[in-house]
Amino acid sequence: MSRDPGEPIGPAPAAPGGSSDELLTAYVDGVSELSPADRRRIEARLAGDPAARAEQAAVRTVLDQLRSSATTDRASGAGEPDWAAMERSIRRAVSTEVPRPWWRRWKWLAPAATFATATTVMVLMWSRPTTVDGPVVISHPVTDRTTRDTPPAPDAVVPLWLDGDEVDVDLSAGDLLGDPGFGDDEPERTTATDEVRLLPATDLAWVDQLDDAALERAERWLAGKKG
């Protein structure tokens, strides 16, 4: 209400808690609204000071006059509107639904965001396979290759353990046994890669299906490799 909260409030500055003089009127008008300490202070003052008691009586007279005037005003009801009509008018003027503050309207956002984040994390975790059905994946860090001082494995070259020795087999050559270059000493392609695929164990069934000629060619190729 006040347009200037810093405005001086009265003719005399009040003590922080109000002196017993200053609180006397509040005591007369509503003793229950005083703190026990203030009440004791004023009662002690009134008990020992006839002037304070006279002041108390004078204050009571003025307050009685004021309250009587207020009561009369209320009782007269002069100029008062039709209260029932005002109620109806207010009811019509406002919404039939209880408005909600903006922070309550968006309250659903927190659990929704949490759910969306959790879902995203779970989808990302599941989309990165830790185990793969089918071909076995072996990771060969590049640093390992450099420490072993061996060229990086080419993309389609796989090491096979054959006849007690490790042999690199170029899978990109298509049908190994049908490859005209099979057995030739072609320079190995050395495409850098971090992963080298091994033939799955189930795929080795083709070995059993080799005919004698093919086996012979393979043995010759191996011998050439060893030599």
Add this chain to the structure above:
Amino acid sequence: MDAFVAGLPVLERPTRVTSEDPDRELAERFQSGERAAFDLLVRRHQKGMWRLVRRYVKSDADAADVTQLAFVRAFRGLAAFRGTASVRSWLYRIAINCALSWLRDHRREQPAELAEDALTEANPAPARISAGDDRAWLRAAIDQLPPKQKLVLELRVFDDLSFREVAELADCSENTAKVNFHYAVKRLRDILGADHES
């Protein structure tokens, strides 16, 4: 001492609630979606708000319009009411703001002494005291009080607010409200005494 105790104003007005807000439950029910709780608040406070507004707006019908506007604003804001003040003083604050706003908008239509400062500045109303009745005479004396004292006195006596609520509306501490009330009554005594003498 016995004579003194007999004269004590012990709990003269026990109906005034100071520690608990009787409207808080209605506000909470409204906030939880019960629209009818607001109707109960209207029924409970429309008279008090109209009387308060009527002291600013010098027309009964205009006071009714401003009171209705205040309730509409309260309806929109009650959902966000946090309960730092009592519901009643919160409603009364809205009513005062609406009344001041109305006065600003209708400044030209108001007589000079009934402009925005009507409530807070010395403003004897000769037309009223010409009737010579005690109430008008008292009213004229109240109008001579300094703004803050007058505000505190009226909120306390005519609106029957607790000192805590008066302090909330007057932007001061509860003790400051009590001290202002003391000086208002003291000054009123002086004014009335001087008038009687003259």
